[in-house]
Amino acid sequence: GAVVSQHPSWVICKSGTSVKIECRSLDFQATTMFWYRQFPKQSLMLMATSNEGSKATYEQGVEKDKFLINHASLTLSTLTVTSAHPEDSSFYICSARRGPDEQYFGPGTRLTVT
């Protein structure tokens, strides 16, 4: 199977600090990874598309300077929430694409900003 991991699974940070979330494809290479945000009892909202070796493509309304994405290798993409605020508290989910339309999802990262 295709496995995607995320680290950490949950994190609590203070307002104003930065948090990095890692997304790894464990047994396949992914030139494209996606970052989603999910609020309680709501659907997944695509934040950005992460492409290996190039800049991420952000969805409308997502602040590029706040949510920094780096796709440094074919198996790793990172999302850094900079200067986090309580309203950034959410569940962040990544997925990795294998093949034209196959996306495999990570288990998600629960971020709580106090």
Add this chain to the structure above:
Amino acid sequence: AQRVTQPEKLLSVFKGAPVELKCNYSYSGSPELFWYVQYSRQRLQLLLRHISRESIKGFTADLNKGETSFHLKKPFAQEEDSAMYYCALSGRSGSARQLTFGSGTQLTVLP
């Protein structure tokens, strides 16, 4: 723009009863539709895709382009089917294909 609508947030059926989770989409091109499922405390996983035309765990879904629908059906629901179900559409946005998710339907199968 692409959009996916799941009109039911919650759906409860009794074990053994038929179940249908509705999904309608809006997309100007040729869509690829998926159903994803998320069991309690587990990650999102692919249930089925329309191009495969397969039945997974007894579930089927037929793409109806005339009605722009991709409803998920199962003739006899089981308790283990209780989960959150998301309909998703894969379409092009710029140069990339993206998944757009519906708001999800929480299915509860009662004993």
